[in-house]
Amino acid sequence: MxxxxxxxxxxxxxxxxxxxxxxxxxxxxxxxxxxxxxDFEFNEFVRQCYHIGLRSLPLISLTGFVTGFVFTKQSRPSLMEFGATSWLPSLVTIAIVRALAPLVTSLICSGKIGSGIGAELGSMKVTEQIDAMEVSAVNPIRYLVVTRVLASTITIPILSFYCALVALAGCFLNVAVNEGTNLFAFFEKGFDSIIFLDVITAVIKAVSFGFTIGMIGCYKGFNASNGTQGVGKAANSSVVLSMFLIFIEEIFIVQVTNWFR
Structure with a gap:
């Protein structure tokens, strides 16, 4: 050519x-x-919080526990070389609270929630249900999009803190089995190294990731076309684009918050 x-x-x-x-x-x-x-569709918002939040708990629980357990197990040999296994609770707590909990939760939710929103709204778009809502004097943006974006923005930070607690439980189980550390000593060592900025950073990340997942899923669903093929494309592109933006936001937020340390 x-x-x-x-x-x-x-x-x-x-x-x-x-x-x-x-x-x-x-x-x-x-x-x-x-x-x-x-005007706010409160009932639809509560329903979306249930679908996004409560229905994601089993998957978040398993993922968080495995993340904390495996990360602790993989970190121990490196610390043992320097005789610093006593720092293991602090190391894992910092890693989970600062980065792993919001990132892992958001990646899981982008695959589960983002694809679901994209497929649901995409199917409504190609079957002209959204057009029917407009004819019936129902604002589809307010009813379908605002409720889902707000629900994901609120519930994903909550899921992130829940994921952090479950991950720390997996970490404690590993430490207790191998070193005999009790629960009080584990959390005392772990949270002594956590500062307020770490918590604020985790909240900012989770809110930003939740907003991105909800917005991308709704945008792709609202712009779906070409029948069932378009629905599948909307669901797939929602996951891919939201994951890409999550990593970009992760890098940006880390760089900005490091200026205040």
Whole structure:
């Protein structure tokens, strides 16, 4: 293919990317406008909190426990070389609270919740249920999007702290079996190294990740097309894009919060 033939194709891709970015910006702006409009679908919000929060507890529990147990087991040999196994509770607590708990929870939720939101709204879009809501004088942005975005923004930070507690339980089990440390000594050593900024950083991460997961899932679902194929594409792209943005946000938040240490 000649260079002249590749230029229009590349230019079209750039135009499509810029147009998609503009459409996403307009969608986010519309969601914020509807969120502060005064009317709020409280019952739908509570239902979404149930689906996003309570139904995710079994998976978050298993993932958090395994993360804490395995991370502790893998960290012990390195600390044993320096005779510093007494620092194991502090090391694991810092890692879990600062990074692992919000990141692991958000990645799990992006696969479970983000894909579910994208598939649900995508199927409603291609079957014209969203158009029917507009005809029936029901605002779909307020009823479908605002409730889901707000529910994910609130419940994922709660799930992150729950994941941290379960992960610390797995860490304590490993430490208690291998070193005989009691529960009080474990938490005393672990939380002595945690400062208020660590907790604030974890909250900022979880809120940002939750908002991203909900917004990306709703945006992809609302823009689904081409029937069932479009629904599958919306669910898949919701997971991929939300995970990508979560890692970008993780890097950015870590760099910003490190300035205050």
């Amino acid at each position: 000649s260079r002249e033939a590749t230029k229009p194709v590349f230019s079209e891709k750039i135009d499509d990317w810029l147009l998609g970015f503009y459409n996403a910006f307009e969608f986010v702006k519309l969601v914020f406008k509807e969120a502060f409009s005064g």
